[in-house]
Amino acid sequence: MGPGYILRPTAEGGLHITSADPDAPLTITPNHYGSDHDRTVGTALFRRMRQLFETEPIADRITAETLPGRGVRDDQDIIDAGLDQGRCGYHAIGTCAMGPDEDDVVDGRLRVRGIEGLRVVDCSVMPTMVSGNLNAPIMAMAWRAADPVLGTV
Structure with missing residues (x-):
């Protein structure tokens, strides 16, 4: 399934300085799906993308859903799959x-x-x-x- 992104996420992540040493790595907290809004929009987006890929003419060209797989159905499974297997386009x-x-x-x-x-x-x-x-x-x-x-x- 192709990528889809929440265009107006409401959760905010953060960058935190860990040391006075400018070469020290930052602590980065992306906080993806960190708000109710983002989880609601993200799961609806996922379901809509699935629906589009199940519609002709593209459905004829798809053999099977590889990621996350047809077993991913409920909201929490969708969010978990997005966090574990997804990628960020932000x-x-x-x-x-x-x-x-x-x-x-x-x-x-x-x-x-x-x-x-x-x-x-x-x-x-x-x-x-x-x-x-x-x-x-x-x-x-x-x-x-x-x-x-x-x-x-």
Whole structure:
């Protein structure tokens, strides 16, 4: 069965610094299916994908479901299979989200608060996930960020 993704997950994961050593590994907690919303949408998505693959003309081209297998039926089995056998298509965002408050890492001009001359122009500044690929939004962000960096605004 092909991949399907929850485009607007509500569960949040986290990155945690483990040491003052910059080469020390981070603790990464993805927290997939960590909210009722994500579990409900994820299981409904899985069932809908199964339904689509059982419909002609594609059904004629499929011999059998290999993963997770026809024995996976109830919600918890679907979630467990997704966590054990699935893969993530999400891009990390929001680890230094921009916002108007002094507690937000980056301001609306992508400047890191408290560090002169440092800007962040990547998906980590996005405060919310977009429903789709991040390529175009980050290109637009970079285009907008170029003007103040070049001093044209």
